[in-house]
Amino acid sequence: KQEVTQIPAALSVPEGENLVLNCSFTDSAIYNLQWFRQDPGKGLTSLLLIQSSQREQTSGRLNASLDKSSGRSTLYIAASQPGDSATYLCAVANSGYALNFGKGTSLLVTP
């Protein structure tokens, strides 16, 4: 059974800092990995999708990397802004039809 862990559970940084969110998974036989953003009480917004054959994906100030062999992914956020405050979720797709989610990292960017 795939287990997805996200560290840290919560993070508070001043505006302008670069930061890294971590995701680890126990079964390296994945098809893809998605990073999502969730605002309080809202749905999930897809940020980046990395296929198992890829090493990284970039979108604007976001960069996600994937090391399948070690079961790790990182989400790098450059020049953080207060509007980046949200919960960030990592989800892994294996051989089944379900996404397996971590519990998320709650990010607060202070002005």
Added chain:
Amino acid sequence: DAGVTQSPTHLIKTRGQHVTLRCSPISGHKSVSWYQQVLGQGPQFIFQYYEKEERGRGNFPDRFSARQFPNYSSELNVNALLLGDSALYLCASSLGPGRDEQFFGPGTRLTVL
């Protein structure tokens, strides 16, 4: 283009009642998945439907059922509601079954009293 839509936004029910949640996928998407998210946890997979057939089912009791219609919209039904069913119910759509990129709707907040 419209994203994934869900209705209703919020719902309050009492124990033992029945509830139906609705989801319309992104135009052109043929797969719909349902997830349950309780406070402080990541979403948990309930069902995936593709071309009106169930393709995957998570570890949920038989009180949970779903179906997909010819226009690819979907309903999630929950019978005999329990307090523990209180959660945010999320619908996701994708082009195909399984492991395509998933796009989520805003969710339905269900409160069971």
